[in-house]
Amino acid sequence: MELRAIPSISDVDAERWNALAGADNPFLRHEFLAALEHHGAVSEDNGWVPYHLLLWDDQTLAAAAPAYLKGNSWGEFVFDFAWAHAYERNGLDYYPKLVIAVPYSPVNGPRMLLNPDYPADGLRHTLADGARQMMEAMEVSSVHWLFANPADIDTLSAADHDVRLGCQYHWQNAGYSDFEDFLSGMSSKKRKNIRRERRRVAEQGLSMRVVHGDEATDALWDALHGFYTKTFHEHGNLPVITRACFAELGEKLGRQVVLFVAEEYGVPVAGAICLRSEDTLYGRYWGCAREYDDLHFETCYYQGIEYCIQTGLARFEPGAQGEHKVTRGFLPTLTRSAHYLADERFRAAVGDFLARERPAVEAFARDLEQDAPYRAEVLERLPRD
Structure with missing residues (x-):
């Protein structure tokens, strides 16, 4: 077999790439990765240079990995800035580095x-x-493998890569019949708080609707991209996903794109852009025209939970960070990445750091679970990743 690298996802046939196991995940589909490249979100200017790995057995594509040469650490969500600074202080170059990941997407798979x-x-x-x-x-x-699944991590660990743990907050579907059934497993105080947050949204004259990618109009994409851009700028971030990129994802991925749209008198005022696989909903981008009480919780969390219950999805990953998600039904969930540094001295130092960091992250997740809103007997029965 021969391992080759290609400078664009367009250099491999979409049908061949999507036939590989795991490519049913929307973030790993050829269409998603191609849209990021077509519209400049993945580019040298943004620090992502495609270097996708293809393993060929003669004319048969045996395996692949979405890979990039990174000129910075932005858009990865596994924060190694301290490692880069240490290299710089010692007169070494940390960038470029080889990263196997989904750009701008801290999703597991x-x-x-x-x-x-x-x-x-x-x-x-x-x-x-x-x-x-x-x-x-x-x-x-x-070389860094970010948010990899357990089977990949086991292989990489056996190949002398150091494993780093992170913590996200995921919702698990226990076969709920509806949203009230989900709430019934919580303590009275937490249940009342969620109902109050949802009620406030309605009291402001707002209504919610679900739109899939193949149903979104040009006007809706205009509005959602405007919300996304405004919110990114307000938080000091660069909105690298263009309106045309969002629209292409909606067209190519169709019902794998799920939009939760908040409207005031029929006019969109906020929205969350999500993607879904056969069993998981993934929250990605959110934005709003102006501030509304509790609208973020409704649009980004409660609408997604309700959608999962109605469609039978097993889990909801609403995105990185956010300890406030725990009191709203999302449980601490460990994520894993694997890292190999070429320099032996730095590899030893990082390995030592990660060995000490891992039990601290595990303890953090255990402690945070104490804030979960579920009654003890319900918490014990919930499915876990």
């Missing part, structure tokens, strides 16, 4: 996309070794 006709373990080991060999051949500082 496979990072090794495998042809089901081949033994999975062998493909994983070949990809892990091959990425490291490419790192060495290019003389870049390191």
